[in-house]
Amino acid sequence: xxxxxxxxxxxxxxxxxxxxxxxxxxxxxxxxxxxxxxxxxxxxxxxxxxxxxxxxxxxxxxxxxxxxxxxxxxxxxxxxxxxxxxxxxxxxxxxxxxxxxxxxxxxxxxxxxxxxxxxxxxxxxxxxxxxxxxxxxxxxxxxxxxxxxxxxxxxxxxxxxxxxxxxxxxxxxxxxxxxxxxxxxxxxxxxxxxxxxxxxxxxxxxxxxxxxxxxxxxxxxxxxxxxxxxxxxxxxxxxxxxxxxxxxxxxxxxxxxxxxxxxxxxxxxxxxxxxxxxxxxxxxxxxx
Amino acid sequence: xxxxxxxxxxxxxxxxxxxxxxxxxxxxxxxxxxxxxxxxxxxxxxxxxxxxxxxxxxxxxxxxxxxxxxxxxxxxxxxxxxxxxxxxxxxxxxxxxxxxxxxxxxxxxxxxxxxxxxxxxxxxxxxxxxxxxxxxxxxxxxxxxxxxxxxxxxxxxxxxxxxxxxxxxxxxxxxxxxxxxxxxxxxxxxxxxxxxxxxxxxxxxxxxxxxxxxxxxxxxxxxxxxxxxxxxxxxxxxxxxxxxxxxxxxxxxxxxxxxxxxxxxxxxxxxxxxxxxxxxxxxxxxxxxxxxxxxxxxxxxxxxxxxx
Numbered sequence: 315x316x317x318x319x320x321x322x323x324x325x326x327x328x329x330x331x332x333x334x335x336x337x338x339x340x341x342x343x344x345x346x347x348x349x350x351x352x353x354x355x356x357x358x359x360x361x362x363x364x365x366x367x368x369x370x371x372x373x374x375x376x377x378x379x380x381x382x383x384x385x386x387x388x389x390x391x392x393x394x395x396x397x398x399x400x401x402x403x404x405x406x407x408x409x410x411x412x413x414x415x416x417x418x419x420x421x422x423x424x425x426x427x428x429x430x431x432x433x434x435x436x437x438x439x440x441x442x443x444x445x446x447x448x449x450x451x452x453x454x455x456x457x458x459x460x461x462x463x464x465x466x467x468x469x470x471x472x473x474x475x476x477x478x479x480x481x482x483x484x485x486x487x488x489x490x491x492x493x494x495x496x497x498x499x500x501x502x503x504x505x506x507x508x509x510x511x512x513x514x515x516x517x518x519x520x521x522x523x524x525x526x527x528x529x530x531x532x533x534x535x536x537x538x539x540x541x542x543x544x545x546x547x548x549x550x551x552x553x554x555x556x557x558x559x560x561x562x563x564x565x566x567x568x569x570x571x572x573x574x575x576x577x578x579x580x581x582x583x584x585x586x587x588x589x590x591x592x593x594x595x596x597x598x599x600x601x602x
Numbered sequence: 603x604x605x606x607x608x609x610x611x612x613x614x615x616x617x618x619x620x621x622x623x624x625x626x627x628x629x630x631x632x633x634x635x636x637x638x639x640x641x642x643x644x645x646x647x648x649x650x651x652x653x654x655x656x657x658x659x660x661x662x663x664x665x666x667x668x669x670x671x672x673x674x675x676x677x678x679x680x681x682x683x684x685x686x687x688x689x690x691x692x693x694x695x696x697x698x699x700x701x702x703x704x705x706x707x708x709x710x711x712x713x714x715x716x717x718x719x720x721x722x723x724x725x726x727x728x729x730x731x732x733x734x735x736x737x738x739x740x741x742x743x744x745x746x747x748x749x750x751x752x753x754x755x756x757x758x759x760x761x762x763x764x765x766x767x768x769x770x771x772x773x774x775x776x777x778x779x780x781x782x783x784x785x786x787x788x789x790x791x792x793x794x795x796x797x798x799x800x801x802x803x804x805x806x807x808x809x810x811x812x813x814x815x816x817x818x819x820x821x822x823x824x825x826x827x828x829x830x831x832x833x834x835x836x837x838x839x840x841x842x843x844x845x846x847x848x849x850x851x852x853x854x855x856x857x858x859x860x861x862x863x864x865x866x867x868x869x870x871x872x873x874x875x876x877x878x879x880x881x882x883x884x885x886x887x888x889x890x891x892x893x894x895x896x897x898x899x900x901x902x903x904x905x906x907x908x909x910x
Contacts, residue, residue: 344711346711348715393884402711403709403711406711406712408887410711410714410715411658411883411887412884412887414660414836414839414883415840415880415881415884415887416884417880418836418840418877418879419876419877419880419881421876422873422874422876422877422880425873426873426877536722574726574730575726577722577726578723578726581719581720581722582723584716585705585720585723588705588712588715588716589704589705589708589716
């Protein structure tokens with residue numbers, strides 16, 4: 315039981331990082347990027363490529379972040395600029411449709427380039443575990459948890475302390491008023507989108523160390539969106555606890571119902587939240 | 603519509619396709635047409651809800667899958683096939699009542715993602731409960747005749763086309779469109795929006811379930827979970843958008859394009875047609891919201907501008 319919880323929490327940290335990227339664009343821009351999972355997988359292939367050149371997966375993170383950041387800028391410029399001025403409901407719907415098409419394109423291109431085989435990055439330390447209080451802690455899972463904590467603090471500092479972070483928050487509250495105050499809304503959107511895509515780089519390395527295939531993206535996107543809805547839209551600080559919560563309930567469901575229904579538990583919670591609490595569990599009622 | 607036009611259209615959609623099995627012995631071609639009708643049925647059903655009522659659903663595979671599953675189970679337990687297909691359609695409606703209607707309470711933008719969640723739940727659950735291929739018993743395979751599959755597929759497709767045609771022109775259809783265009787305004791002029799959304803969902807799920815029945819009648823052996831595959835949700839979304847959202851013939855046109863691309867790239871590795879189709883889909887959503895059906899108008903306005 316204790317061991318199950320440990321794995322649940324470590325998985326939850328990973329879900330939290332995935333959700334952070336989704337929550338940033340969703341909270342600030344009301345863009346729902348279904349292709350986030352597919353971008354994570356692209357990052358994982360990038361990391362695998364660098365690993366084969368002899369670069370350690372964790373050392374490859376900065377490269378992947380930069381690569382995805384640039385990719386995010388290109389994607390935004392190409393497909394998402396037109397949606398900036400849409401109303402909220404239309405924005406969600408159209409961004410969802412576009413990113414859905416994007417997901418299909420990325421997934422199938424990835425299958426063409428790298429075939430549909432399941433891959434994983436296997437450095438020498440991939441199986442290492444620590445013993446603590448009679449429980450096993452896998453090294454990679456732990457470093458994922460640490461990375462998640464670093465990331466969330468960095469994002470917090472960025473949003474609360476920098477001038478640009480302030481404008482991101484202003485735009486997320488009311489983008490018209492922010493525009494009237496002289497904030498360049500379009501540029502803020504572009505930067506948030508690019509940061510969000512580049513945030514996919516960290517889970518992509520962690521997932522790369524587990525295993526991945528071109529079509530695995532949607533499954534990870536699901537985890538992310540469940541966490542976002544659990545934490546409430548626009549509530550970036552709720553994301554990490556919500557991720558841990560999802561990890562724990564998944565672990566418990568594995569414990570009680572067996573591993574086959576692991577995916578189902580989270581999704582059932584997700585659908586129920588969507589029906590009963592349309593703005594997310596801890597979301598502010600401001601939207602409705 | 604004028605009488606002569608009516609005759610012309612019914613010839614085109616019913617009589618001509620009905621003659622095909624008499625004219626050709628090519629199993630490849632007939633199988634291709636069966637798949638085409640299947641795509642048409644699914645896209646028509648999707649379009650009724652997504653195109654005319656504005657409820658973009660990514661959960662269609664659940665309805666398609668349950669239709670296929672129930673039809674198969676009824677059929678191999680000695681129910682006549684037509685009854686079994688009707689049973690499949692009804693089971694899909696029941697599923698829609700149980701899990702679909704609560705989803706309509708979701709906020710507008712979240713409906714697609716919520717229904718996607720349901721489709722994944724259905725896929726995993728069926729994969730866990732029935733992880734076996736649903737093969738036909740031997741006596742069924744001995745009597746397998748492709749043309750009866752063909753005629754079933756054709757009749758369901760024509761039925762779907764007729765249902766969409768008449769519903770869209772009725773009061774109900776107008777209410778659907780009003781809700782799509784502005785839900786609050788529709789509510790304000792006295793349309794019971796939730797009731798009509800449920801109606802659209804039920805009609806759409808009935809058609810999808812019948813399509814599932816056609817699928818399970820056509821396939822000799824398949825894994826029970828395979829009609830629950832998410833691609834059966836994605837396919838009608840793509841074809842309808844590309845053909846023309848909220849038009850009667852759009853889904854048919856989109857299905858033709860999809861099938862043509864699919865066959866064109868069938869011999870290459872991977873799914874090139876999906877790359878092209880996904881990309882076209884993005885461009886259509888961004889620049890041509892009316893799909894291929896509206897291209898003619900676009901060209902006309904372009905030409906008239908160019909001339910004047």
